[in-house]
Amino acid sequence: MPDLIVEGLSVEFNGQTAVDDVTFTVNDGEFFTLLGPSGCGKTTTLSTIAGLETPTKGIIRVGPEIFVDAAKHRFLTPEERNLGMVFQSYALWPHMTVEDNLAMPLKIRKASKAEQNRRIGDALNQVGLLPYRKRYPHELSGGQQQRVALARALVYSPSVLLLDEPLSNLDAKLRDRARAWLKELQQSVGITTIYVTHDQLEALSLSDRLAVMGEGKMLQVGTPNEIYDHPNCLAVADFIGRCSFFRAKVLETGAGTLVVDLVDGEGTLRVTSATAFAAGTHVTIGVRSELVKVSQPRDDVPAISVNAIPADLKKASYVGARYEFELMAAGQLIFAEGEHKLDEQQVWLIVPEDGLFVFAED
Ligand code: ADP
Ligand code: MG
Numbered sequence: 001m002p003d004l005i006v007e008g009l010s011v012e013f014n015g016q017t018a019v020d021d022v023t024f025t026v027n028d029g030e031f032f033t034l035l036g037p038s039g040c041g042k043t044t045t046l047s048t049i050a051g052l053e054t055p056t057k058g059i060i061r062v063g064p065e066i067f068v069d070a071a072k073h074r075f076l077t078p079e080e081r082n083l084g085m086v087f088q089s090y091a092l093w094p095h096m097t098v099e100d101n102l103a104m105p106l107k108i109r110k111a112s113k114a115e116q117n118r119r120i121g122d123a124l125n126q127v128g129l130l131p132y133r134k135r136y137p138h139e140l141s142g143g144q145q146q147r148v149a150l151a152r153a154l155v156y157s158p159s160v161l162l163l164d165e166p167l168s169n170l171d172a173k174l175r176d177r178a179r180a181w182l183k184e185l186q187q188s189v190g191i192t193t194i195y196v197t198h199d200q201l202e203a204l205s206l207s208d209r210l211a212v213m214g215e216g217k218m219l220q221v222g223t224p225n226e227i228y229d230h231p232n233c234l235a236v237a238d239f240i241g242r243c244s245f246f247r248a249k250v251l252e253t254g255a256g257t258l259v260v261d262l263v264d265g266e267g268t269l270r271v272t273s274a275t276a277f278a279a280g281t282h283v284t285i286g287v288r289s290e291l292v293k294v295s296q297p298r299d300d301v302p303a304i305s306v307n308a309i310p311a312d313l314k315k316a317s318y319v320g321a322r323y324e325f326e327l328m329a330a331g332q333l334i335f336a337e338g339e340h341k342l343d344e345q346q347v348w349l350i351v352p353e354d355g356l357f358v359f360a361e362d
Pocket of ligand 2: 042
């Protein structure tokens with residue numbers, strides 16, 4: 001299958017922009033995720049690809065086949081696009097058996113009875129529900145209903161699978177299993193998939209690549225590693241993982257290294273940075289909670305040294321195998337982790353030189 005390409009897509013509702021000039025390419029066979037907070041435009045983007053919303057601007061195509069060219073008023077119907085969709089609510093027809101639910105999209109496409117039977121068997125087999133073809137939705141668990149919805153989306157061999165938070169109705173444990181199962185299914189079918197979620201863990205663990213959205217805009221597109229290790233802006237760093245921020249001013253700038261002074265408290269940090277910033281520039285330094293070490297008691301560190309910041313412990317939560325800490329340092333709420341409980345309230349934060357994020361303040 002060719003790639004799915006979205007170019008300069010904008011969608012408005014009553015004059016309000018919900019999707020703002022969004023561009024991305026999903027490669028053949030790729031598991032691609034749209035990730036972002038609630039209301040950022042993920043569902044609208046997916047629905048527009050499916051043909052359920054009409055954009056004000058943009059082009060959507062699969063290889064040479066143009067689904068949408070807003071400037072030329074070209075909009076294929078959902079059926080003409082032949083995409084598979086699963087929404088958060090599985091929307092199975094309650095009065096129809098599993099088999100009849102799957103037959104529906106095939107009847108719409110005028111498949112013969114023999115073809116319907118073969119395809120229904122194949123699709124139910126793929127999702128491991130062949131023995132359930134005569135059951136009604138209410139005779140299935142939530143997880144099984146969700147698989148029927150997937151089978152129904154796959155039954156007519158769509159070119160692309162569109163999934164909108166399909167696991168969000170499952171409880172936590174079932175969701176973990178469903179996630180692993182979904183990834184396996186996607187790989188075995190080899191189908192190009194666009195997945196929508198607000199759950200960063202889902203996005204990082206499932207995706208070949210993901211796009212982080214905020215307020216209708218595309219903020220960053222990359223592999224899970226690229227996004228986690230090299231967020232391109234403060235909003236992405238903040239949305240993914242547990243990240244804390246210090247406001248700082250550049251004191252010295254050298255080959256790949258900056259020395260910065262904390263603006264709202266005592267302390268100096270030495271920071272590796274691929275980007276050079278002039279002395280005097282105001283920057284925001286981001287650090288992931290797993291990189292912050294907490295050292296106690298404060299007397300262990302004889303004097304203020306580079307990359308050590310005095311902090312007050314505010315909250316410690318045991319999360320199984322480790323603790324998560326919330327501290328106040330340099331006027332900011334800082335997240336840290338550790339294997340041991342802290343006995344003291346006044347501690348040192350030790351921040352590494354590598355792996356910090358430096359963003360220019362505007
Ligand atoms: P997400 O899926 O990321 O939570 P949505 O795409 O559902 O976000 O919504 C993006 C924005 O568009 C929100 O501000 C939402 O209120 C608005 N919106 C979505 N659908 C409609 C609609 N049918 N009519 C009016 N506004 C809508
Ligand atoms: Mg949504």
